[in-house]
Amino acid sequence: MIHVENNQECFMQLWLRLERTRQLLYRQCKRFCVRRVLKSWFGGEANDDFIWEVCSLSDLTGWDELPLPSLFPRKHRDLLRAIVAVKTGISYYKINLKALDAAYSIAFPKSTPLNVNKKKR
Numbered sequence: 001m002i003h004v005e006n007n008q009e010c011f012m013q014l015w016l017r018l019e020r021t022r023q024l025l026y027r028q029c030k031r032f033c034v035r036r037v038l039k040s041w042f043g044g045e046a047n048d049d050f051i052w053e054v055c056s057l058s059d060l061t062g063w064d065e066l067p068l069p070s071l072f073p074r075k076h077r078d079l080l081r082a083i084v085a086v087k088t089g090i091s092y093y094k095i096n097l098k099a100l101d102a103a104y105s106i107a108f109p110k111s112t113p114l115n116v117n118k119k120k121r
Contacts, residue, residue: 004087011103057082
């Protein structure tokens with residue numbers, strides 16, 4: 001079981017844990033999907049209602065294969081955002097996106113920085 005908060009240190013741990021979970025599931029020849037990630041992170045607490053709430057907030061389907069977090073981070077960003085919202089009980093839209101994006105840049109330093117809230121001119 002993991003402790004979830006709305007700060008950069010926690011987001012950093014979540015990004016790194018997401019990559020470790022992907023590698024673990026790959027070695028076990030299991031699908032890297034939302035349902036398996038939540039079951040491995042939260043165990044029995046990840047019941048169908050919890051999984052449904054995370055999936056509905058992140059617009060992901062529980063059994064769909066997730067891409068690599070380092071190459072396609074947008075889906076994982078939404079997933080982590082939904083997990084933090086459900087676990088802390090705060091709104092999905094009040095998650096600290098700057099801290100989440102900064103943690104991604106630290107966790108995957110050789111990847112393109114994730115910043116989808118740029119102002120367009």
